[in-house]
Amino acid sequence: MDTQDKETSPVWQFSARAQALSGSAIRDIVKKISQRPEVISFAGGLPSPATFPIDTIRAAFDTVLSREGKAALQYSPTDGYAPLRTWIADTLSTNGARITPEQVLMVSGSQQGLDLLGKVLINEGDPVIVETPTYVGALHAMGIYAPRFVSIPMDEEGLNPAALPEVMKRCGGRASFLYTIPTFQNPTGRTLSHARRVALVEQAARQRLLVVDDDPYRLLDHAGTTYQTLLSMSPAAVVHLGSFSKILAPGIRLGYVVAPLALAQKLEQAKQGADLHTSTLTQMMAYEVIKDGFLDTHLPASRKIYAAQCAAMLQAMEQHFPRGATWTKPTGGMFVWATLPAGIDAAQMLDAALKENVGYVPGGPFFAEAPSPNTMRLSFATVTPEKMREGIARLGKVIAASQAVK
Ligand SMILES: Cc1ncc(COP(=O)(O)O)c(C=O)c1O
Known part of the structure; x- marks a missing residue:
């Protein structure tokens, strides 16, 4: 029946x-x-x-499984595979900023990072500042926590930090955070100029506003130009979302969140309930692929x-x-x-x-x-x-x- x-x-x-x-x-x-x-x-x-580096990924899976298969197939810590977290922290420690591995939480795609940030930072009705337009997947992930989205205007140079005081007024003086995709933004392809990056970090500090910097495309500059991350400009006031989707392959579902320590720990607690941890095998494979300069x-x-x-x-x-x-x-x-x-x-x-x-x-x-x-x-x-x-x-x-x- x-x-x-x-x-x-x-x-x-x-x-x-x-x-x-x-x-x-x-x-x-x-x-x-x-x-x-x-x-x-x-x-x-x-x-x-x-x-997609199919052969390299196949070889890395093979190496990891042959060398340490038992560990690769076992449950592992929620915060992630330590060598990979260290590699990420070191790679992001640019322009004099010092990022520690403890600040790095591995996630199952940066999309999960967006969900976890919503979970730990948004109460119903809280203002969240977003670019106009912005990544629809972020609106979806954070929308579940029922914030009030408040838009900040953009032009060809990216979001306009000079508009922030006015936007904060519309938020009633306080917002959970400002969400930005500063480099090759989805959906516009625009990049926040260096002057605006500096101005954004300064304005955000003045407004005591946390900035979430979603950064999956920065390394895909056609000429190989490197852009300074907002994280390196203000590590205590910026949450950085990174992803292996666009630089290796999205099917491996591997990303990371870098946050001030107390926030990283809270995100880790939220992740415990969501999926215990990101695939051990995948993290070990990714580290095996990138550790010696493959990128x-x-x-x-x-x-x-x-x-x-x-x-x-x-x-x-x-x-x-x-x-x-x-x-x-x-x-x-x-x-x-x-x-x-x-x-x-x-x-x-x-x-x-x-x-x-x-x-x-x-x-x-x-x-x-x-x-x-x-x-x-x-x-x-x-x-x-x-x-x-x-x-x-x-x-x-x-x-x-x-x-x-x-
Ligand atoms: C701006 C932005 N953030 C996050 C994501 C999600 O990426 P991931 O595959 O790491 O979950 C995407 C995917 O297209 C994106 O464009």
Whole structure:
């Protein structure tokens, strides 16, 4: 019997928290598009599989299992694999800052870090300051804890720290934290200038505001330029989220949170309840891969792929996007953000684009407040230069047709 009658069926209901949950609109779009291989997709936030170091990862798993298989397959401490934490602390100890391994908590993807930060720092109704637009996955992860998102404006140089006093007023003088993706932001591809980094850290100190610096794309600068982390500028006032998803592979689900000690310890307690610890085997594999400088040769190869694809996208947009459209010109990361002529609704236009076998993500869900409907995110990460030109040409035609209808 696979159904129960009314008398014996269990009585249960969703929590208020779960009732407020809804799936990510973007994941739905990406899923729909991924089922149609004929579509040239700029929609996903996926890294290029051409960058995955499959053989190196296979060899590292083999080494770890042969050398210390029993430990690799055992439960392990919640805070993470000590050599990997030390490597991360050392790597982030730049510009005179001294980060200690105790400040590093390994997590199962930096997405888990966002959830844990929400869990330990947000009470219902607390203001959380976010960029406009911002990473939709952060809005989703933190939204579960029911904060009041307050937007800080951005321009081509990233968020505007001069706006912070006004934003803090809107928060009633106190916010749980400010969440920023300073380098090659998702979704805009914008990078916070050095002057603004300095100003942000100064303003945040004046406002006694904790800054959460989400940093998965910094090492993907096309030219290999290194940007100073907010963490190194103010280790006591910045939480740093890092990820191996874009520099090795996202399927290994490995990231880290670096936080002032008391916060790192509280996050560790929250993680104990969430999943006990991040995969021991995966952490040991990742350390085996990176410990002797593998990234020094791997990253330049990945950057070359992304630089070529990004250049092809920007060039094709120049040629095929109608007048009145504008877009960001990233020098790294994975995303371009386009603003279409006023009056075009990118969400409404998606069906027409899919009919032409081209996909993208409408910009609306990336805004915590007041969405701009005429925006879209285009990922150049998984489309080869040849397909790029074809896909952008198709999209240009769809935009021009929507413009004509208005
Ligand atoms: C800004 C940002 N933060 C966090 C994440 C989540 O990354 P991870 O794979 O480490 O969980 C992503 C993924 O795309 C992202 O773009």
